[in-house]
Amino acid sequence: MDIYFYNTLTRKKEIFEPIDKKEVRIYSCGPTVYKNASIGNMRTNIFQDVLRRVLKYNGYSLKHAMNITDVGHLVSDGDEGEDKMLKSAREEKKSPMEIAQYYTELFFKDLKALNIEMPEIICKATDHIQEMLEYVEKLMENGYAYETSTAIYFDVSKLDKYPILSNLNLEDQKAGARIDVDREKRNHYDFALWIKAPENHLMKWDSPWGLSYPGWHIECSAMGQKYLGDQFDIHTGGIDLVPTHHENEIAQSKGKCGKIPARYWMHGEYLLIDGGKMSKSLGNVYLVKDIIEKGYNPLVYRLFSYSSHYRNKLNFTWEGIEAASKSLERLKNAYQMHLQGSDEIEDKAIGELENKFHIAINDDLNMPVAMGVVWDTVRYEKKSPKIAKLIEKFDTVLGLKIAEPMDRNEQQLPQEILELVEQRKQARENKDWNKSDELRNLIQSKGYEIKDTKNGTEIKIIK
Numbered sequence: 001m002d003i004y005f006y007n008t009l010t011r012k013k014e015i016f017e018p019i020d021k022k023e024v025r026i027y028s029c030g031p032t033v034y035k036n037a038s039i040g041n042m043r044t045n046i047f048q049d050v051l052r053r054v055l056k057y058n059g060y061s062l063k064h065a066m067n068i069t070d071v072g073h074l075v076s077d078g079d080e081g082e083d084k085m086l087k088s089a090r091e092e093k094k095s096p097m098e099i100a101q102y103y104t105e106l107f108f109k110d111l112k113a114l115n116i117e118m119p120e121i122i123c124k125a126t127d128h129i130q131e132m133l134e135y136v137e138k139l140m141e142n143g144y145a146y147e148t149s150t151a152i153y154f155d156v157s158k159l160d161k162y163p164i165l166s167n168l169n170l171e172d173q174k175a176g177a178r179i180d181v182d183r184e185k186r187n188h189y190d191f192a193l194w195i196k197a198p199e200n201h202l203m204k205w206d207s208p209w210g211l212s213y214p215g216w217h218i219e220c221s222a223m224g225q226k227y228l229g230d231q232f233d234i235h236t237g238g239i240d241l242v243p244t245h246h247e248n249e250i251a252q253s254k255g256k257c258g259k260i261p262a263r264y265w266m267h268g269e270y271l272l273i274d275g276g277k278m279s280k281s282l283g284n285v286y287l288v289k290d291i292i293e294k295g296y297n298p299l300v301y302r303l304f305s306y307s308s309h310y311r312n313k314l315n316f317t318w319e320g321i322e323a324a325s326k327s328l329e330r331l332k333n334a335y336q337m338h339l340q341g342s343d344e345i346e347d348k349a350i351g352e353l354e355n356k357f358h359i360a361i362n363d364d365l366n367m368p369v370a371m372g373v374v375w376d377t378v379r380y381e382k383k384s385p386k387i388a389k390l391i392e393k394f395d396t397v398l399g400l401k402i403a404e405p406m407d408r409n410e411q412q413l414p415q416e417i418l419e420l421v422e423q424r425k426q427a428r429e430n431k432d433w434n435k436s437d438e439l440r441n442l443i444q445s446k447g448y449e450i451k452d453t454k455n456g457t458e459i460k461i462i463k
Contacts, residue, residue, distance in 0.1 A: 003058060003362045005234075006311060008242060008265040009165055013364055016264065018233045024060045025232035026051070027224045027262065028119065029241055032069040033103040034088035037110055039286045039301060039316065040271035040278050044238045046302055047268040047310040047365070049116040051236065053397045054361045064119035065227045067220055068107075070100035070126050071203050071213055086202055096203055100126075110288040113298040115399045123223045125214070129205050131222040132214045135256060136193045144255030145193055148184035152194040152209060154251060157187050165250055165265060166243040191248050193218050217248035224261055225253070235262035239269050272315045291321065295453065299400050300325045306367040306398070328400065329457060330425065333418050334378035335391050335402050340415040341383025350386055353377050354393070361397055374398070383415070417448055421459060424450070 003016040018024045028048050031037050037045075052062060089096045104124075111118065125132075136152055139145040144158050156162045192215040197204035204211040224232065230253070237246060246265065253261040270277075273284040291301050304324035308314040353373060360370035374394055380387050395402045424439035443450050444462070451458045 001058070001358055001362055003054070004364050005264050005266060006364050007263075008267050009260070009262075011167075014264070018060070019231070019263070022061060024055050024062055024234065025228045026062065026064040026119075026234045026236065027220070027228055027232060028064065028066040028235075029220060029237035029245065030066040030068050030122075031103070031107050032084055033100045033107060034084040035103060036287050037103075037107050038271075038278060039288060039291070041238070042110060042114060042288060042301070043271045043305055043310075043314065044236075044268040045111065045116050046114060046305050048236050049114075049399065050310070050361075050365050050367065050397065051234070051266065052117055052119075053399060054365055057358075057361065057397050062120060063228065065121035065123055065224065066119040067223050068100075068104055068122060068124045069216065069219060070096070070104075070124055071219075089202070100124075113288055113292070114302050115299060115401060117399075121227050123227065125219045125223075126203075128219070128223050128226065129214065131226050132218050133194075133205075133207055135218060135222045135225070135252070137208065139193065139252065139255050142255055146186065147209060148182055150182050150184070150196050151192045151215075153182075153185055153190040154193050154248070154255065155186055156189050156191075156251060159251060159254060162189070162251055163243070163247045164260075165247045168243055191215065191217065191251075193252070217245055217252060220245070221249050221252040221256070221261070224249070225256075230257045230261070231259045232262055234264045234266060236266045237268075239267045242267060268310045269313050272313055274317055275315055286316070294318070294321075296321060296325050297328065300328050303328050303331075303398075303400055306371050309368060310365055326425075330422070331374070331378060331391075331400065331402050332405060333422060335388055336405070337415055337418045337422070338378070338380075338383050338388040338391065339385055340418075341385065341387070343382035343384045345380075345382050345384045345386050347386075349380075350390055353380075354390060357394055370394075370397070417443060417446065417459065420446075421450070421457060425457065428452075 004013050005016050006013045031041065052064060055062060086096060089099045092099060094102075108118075136145060139154065140147075140152070143155075145152055145154055147153075194207065194209060194212050194214055196210055196212045201211075201213070204213050224235075235246065235249075250260050253259055272278070273282075273286070276282070276284075278285055288298055288301070292298055300321055301324070304316075304320055305314065307320070307324070353376065357370055357373040357377075360366045360373055363369070374391070377387060377390060377394070391402055420439055420443050424436050424443070427433075427435035427439060440450055443459075447462050449460045449462050451460075
């Protein structure tokens with residue numbers, strides 16, 4: 001079955017045709033490890049994980065590289081301000097290495113909590129200084145870079161077109177657009193490849209241009225080429241990376257080897273908070289741990305993210321998380337009902353449901369439509385292990401651990417109890433409190449205690 005992805009480079013949805021018919025090579029821009037990754041950052045990681053899972057669902061093997069930026073990302077995302085790692089190290093009174101290690105570990109912890117698969121290759125910027133230096137030297141040799149008293153710059157005037165990914169007017173381009181950043185620059189829009197370090201700079205390395213450190217964009221170009229080659233299949237990241245970071249990666253690759261590094265560029269949209277921007281000043285920068293501390297299974301956020309297409313903005317509210325928590329519980333209970341069912345279901349019906357799901361995920365990762373198919377499946381009138389097995393297959397893409405009960409320590413519930421719990425849930429949603437109480441009492445009379453929590457309905461055997 002054909003897969004279609006929206007390609008930022010061509011601004012249209014295209015049939016996916018990998019360079020290698022069996023293995024797909026992907027590069028994803030990872031975190032700058034100077035602070036906690038927000039749930040907005042994690043939305044991008046969930047989108048990238050779904051991409052991996054969909055490709056594997058279609059039978060491809062993967063070679064996926066993701067960087068860890070621990071040097072060179074300046075606070076302006078351009079060529080001014082101090083390194084984000086150094087700023088964080090100063091504020092927290094730690095070394096840059098300590099900051100990087102601490103926030104890298106937290107990032108990986110969040111990935112695990114959200115059931116996000118680890119890429120095959122994790123590459124740290126400070127482990128690839130030599131590769132970056134060789135890359136810059138090649139750009140100098142090819143005539144695409146020049147030296148000033150403060151840095152080595154990429155000369156965008158040497159390109160046939162710049163920019164080509166964002167398609168912005170250069171007057172709107174922010175990265176390096178201020179002439180007062182370095183008056184020795186040949187063009188306003190030239191960007192730094194390598195920066196000569198001040199004497200008191202903590203992170204610097206020997207180079208042909210003295211003690212210095214890499215610019216942000218050169219890191220991904222060097223590591224992407226090392227692990228995936230001059231040209232690979234897919235490059236992913238957040239939408240905010242398009243006009244600067246990814247644009248300049250393309251420029252560097254064209255300067256070094258004459259090729260755009262990836263054939264397909266895929267970008268996840270912003271996460272909004274209560275309809276507005278996430279910012280420290282507003283006090284609404286939420287982390288995965290905030291979701292957990294409020295009593296929710298972190299996979300609730302993963303399910304919540306499927307309510308909007310990855311290329312559309314998604315509005316986060318705690319009410320939305322509460323609704324997603326109830327939905328996850330319902331999915332798990334419905335799965336158990338099918339697992340314990342004994343109805344006969346024709347293979348044709350199973351095949352039709354699977355085909356609908358497959359079409360949805362292959363249509364540019366259309367998870368809202370895919371979830372509609374999932375709900376049609378779990379609500380199937382006949383209860384059968386065949387449906388349960390199909391749900392398990394869907395979950396290889398969803399990553400929701402549907403087969404695991406909400407409480408891993410609780411015993412598997414009989415189908416009769418599961419059905420009563422589902423009826424009570426419907427009564428509560430209809431605000432039929434009398435019916436809800438009747439069902440609670442009936443469940444208790446059968447030897448089970450029921451308790452409503454933020455994490456869903458807990459059911460335990462009365463000892």
